[in-house]
Amino acid sequence: MSKESIKRRDFLKRTAVAGAALPLLGGESTAMTIKPAASLPIVISSANISRSPTGQIVNGGIACVNRAMEIIRSGGDTLDAVVAGVNIVEDDPNDSSVGFGGLPNEEGDVELDASVMHGPSRRAGAVASLRYIKNPSKVAKLVLERTDHILLVGDGALRFALKQGFRKEELLTEESRLAWLRWKENLNPEDACGPSPLKTARSGGGRVSRADLTPQQIALNEWIEDKLRNRPTGTINCLAVDPNGDMSGVTTTSGLAWKIPGRVGDSPLIGCGLYLDNEVGAAGSTGRGEECIYINGAHTVVENMRRGMSPQDAAMDAIKRVAARYGNNRDELSKFNLNFYAVNKKGEYGGAVLWKGGRFVVHDGKEAKIVESAHLYSK
Secondary structure, three states: OHHHHHHHHHHHOOOOHHHHHOOOOOOOOOOOOOEEEEOOOOEEEEOOOOEEEOEEEEHHHHHHHHHHHHHHHOHHHOHHHHHHHHHHHHHOOOOHHHHOOOOOOOOOOOOOOEEEEEEEOOEEEEEEEEEOOOOOOHHHHHHEEEHHEEEEEHHHHHHHHOOOOOOOOOOOOOOHHHHHHHHHHOOHHHHHHOOOEEEEOOOOOOOOOHHHHOOOHHHHHHHHHHHHOOOOOOOOOEEOOOOOOOEEEEEEEEEEEEEEEEEOOOOOOOOOOOEEEOOOEEEEEEOOHHHHHHHHHHHHHHHHOOOOOOHHHHHHHHHHHHHOOOOOOOHOOOOOOOOEEEEEOOOOEEEEEEEEEEEOEEEEOOOOEEEEEEEEEOO
């Protein structure tokens, strides 16, 4: 963080601590003081394990927590750490859920969302529907550091980013473009926007056999078919607690694939895709954003921890609230999935998912490991 932002952060931290000592209207202060455990520092992240268009396995979550922990171990701020961690995934064209190479909206444009929160200074920043800038988490961090706003959107967010020194660049990779074209083709075969990767001029535009394709073409087509069968919701969330018990969090995404332009999910909304209280804990979400927004998911998880729930129980309670909205009707709930990740000030962590199979990544200061999330239902 810049010297200017650090001075501002320290000032806000001092004033916030002083304010916390004052009694609340109508009662005593309810601020919690939890002594950090020996297990700190802790970094957790959504797993972001996927197959690239070339058939390679991408472990975005592992790379994210390793980078974040490296910065924390060197004495860096937790906000710098989590943002640097997710930047790896934002920059990776092989991860189509975040940043560069993210799957576009229905018009073929990549729109990105992100939010950040810094526990010690009790500040937040976010951007939504941001185009042409591959690191929305960095822009959200500057909203936190250099403005007194929390959320900038659309053209305003882009103009802000450009004035801060970012440069416009095309975010749509050739692989993501081909996936979008195939989606458009399947949506309306009479109005196809371009050639399918499975069609060639030699065959007159008709389907060709698998034997006529190169291994690279086969891998690409399998990747595209998977995206069409399982419409991606994108997103990586990362939360960190340093040895002093101070924490920060970030959530960044390219959003729901083929979304209506301007659609915003939970990721850039403070209290939905990300929330933390430096005296309690932090939580984040990936999956179907609309469901998280409806219950203010991350805020709900943190408030559950404030009342004494473990991170895993706090996350599972939020999942149960989503299920209750549908009367626990599994047929309706089978149409989407939702994940919550949580860590408290002591370094205890947990995750919960609607449907079995969810995973997240934890770095406990010694090594990064993949952990299975608690689930509500099994298919």
